[in-house]
Amino acid sequence: MRVAAEGIDGVGKSTVLAHVRRLLAQRHSVLVDTMAPVTLGLLKGFGRDVLGAPQAYWTAVSRRTKTQVFLTEGVVRAEYLRDHHNSFDVVLYDRWWQTYLAYSDGDDEFDGRCRFLRDRLPALDVVFLFRGDPAVCADRLIADGDWLAGQMPASRLPGFLGDLQSRYDEIFRGDARCVVIDTAGRGPEELAHEVVNHLESMLPEHGAGGPRAHARRTTNGPAASIIAIEGVDGAGKSTLARAVADSLPGMVGLRRLASASLRMFKEHAGRDGSEDPSIAIRTQFEDEFRQQTYLIDGLVQLACVEGDAGIPKILLFDRWFPLFALYQDQITSDRGLFDYLLSRFPIPDRVFYIDVPAETALARLAGRDDWMPRMLGAEGTRNALRDMAERHHRVLAEHPHAVTFLDGRQPVAVLADRVRTEIGA
């Protein structure tokens, strides 16, 4: 069961959820999570490292971008942690997408991208909307030295929170999954009992997970060694990666960076079957939106890998797009933030670069009816592959990464042997 708590700042959501977690954990397995802990940490890192103060991101980054990146994590995090989340009877979210809509100023800020992502978040079973006296909430924020209280004169804070509460009321109007909790004059323990009573009626007597309370998992990036296979389209990356991973089960885990969002875009773009999804994602979604999404997705994915019980010793990535930053110029909104995010990707322990002539790659792409020759034509694809290879070589020459060049014309078995030897398998 997925449950969220929403409501204005200072209303006591987190405090009540802590009690709810404790009470529910007596009979059920409970996980407390937030929608976007990794992204929030990254934005604060951007504030700290680039702007001089962690919270400085709040004003420096546009509201639309903030909302977009938080929602992106909401979608992909649920995907990467699906098994982990499913092992709990209850997942409690402290805030959900309604927070971002409540804070947004109309459709310009909560725009089509945000609505697209919102519609792909995992469904909730129930949302508790905590309502409170804005003056009391304001005093709590001031007393706690909350960041929001420093953004406006104390006299304006109750009015701001009152307006925000009205927006929440509007957002949840008619929402059958919403349960309103009136906090006026009631302590967190009493409020938690009301929440738990409601949830108990929806939960089985004995949950699958048994009694267990769990804080959300730490997300500091994988402890495994990261190996990447790179090369232009048609170089044979996926074939080689699969051959290596299949020959070393348990030791090497094959991954595709940002796989969740790539799948999300493709599923949506190809939903009516009329167009090749690889082409459709380029015509139906803005380049900037896709590239921004892949960046966030990749960082969230790496953060979520850590803590996997069965994490292999080596994570083998079929392509490592941050290395060459080929598409970074397609990002114009809040570019500074995304340049910072690009820099947050770890440097792979080793990169295997498959060198292959453009003609060879083109023949392979044409042979499998790839989107590139279909969309760009033979000449356009040849030129694109040459440009790509040139930029790849420039980057590899400039950066002190551990790079092994492979001759892509050799049989895959020979290349796989070379990879296995280099990684010590």
Place this chain on the structure above:
Amino acid sequence: MRPAPSDALLALDLGASKFAYCLSRTGVPGRVTSLPLPVYGDTVREFEVIARALADDASTYGGVPVLCAAPSLSGDGVVESWPNRPHWRGFPLLTAVQDVLGSRPATVGDGDAIALADAGGRPGAYYISLYFGTGVAGGIVRDHDIVRLGPLNSELGHIPTDPGGAHCSCGLRGCFQTVWIAWREGRAGRDEFTANLARLVATLSRVFPACTISLGGRFFSEDRAKAAALLDDVLPAVGASPWAPTLRLSDAGVHGPLTGALIIARRLRNSDARRTD
């Protein structure tokens, strides 16, 4: 500061190392003025710091101001005991505050105030609060009222948990507070602190079966995950039984003493209003 018609309640908090106060219309502390309280070894000089701060503040307040005080006071407001500042013994605290404010404050012990702010509402249940600041304050609440087991504040931090341990400012050895201070200052390890906390919790749970014990203060409110992990380590040492305590983190925040003082100020105002009606 002078009493004048106002709906803002005044709460004051005299702690071992700081003095804080706030005016609140909602019963939640809001903007808090806090200043360090130096140790001169001279009570009059130390109190002057408080008097100056209050006198400089031109705000007005309504009702009865409530002073949350770390020291134990006699019926006429004289300091009877204050282990952290023994030289305050005999100081007429309430009279001195009255001279500054223009009206005599009601008082509440700091541990009691926090306990009041932190207690839940389960009828008949005991709620015990341990607040980790300079020392360890504590209080006990039942049915929204402070439980007094004697003339002094509940000095739960001065329950010995390590009889052969360090000397405490109260004169005993191995008070739980000495372990907390040693850990805070890096002289004791986490395991030692956890073991002593478990002993204290076990002791309290034998006196108050099935009670709820909350831990508060800056350490427990700043990094909730770290604090929750510490609780997880304490619980096994306490043991499991129907009478085992519920151990949780405090909801009172860093201004718990002022929140508790405001609860009392509001009660006094309400009872005053009922009398007037």
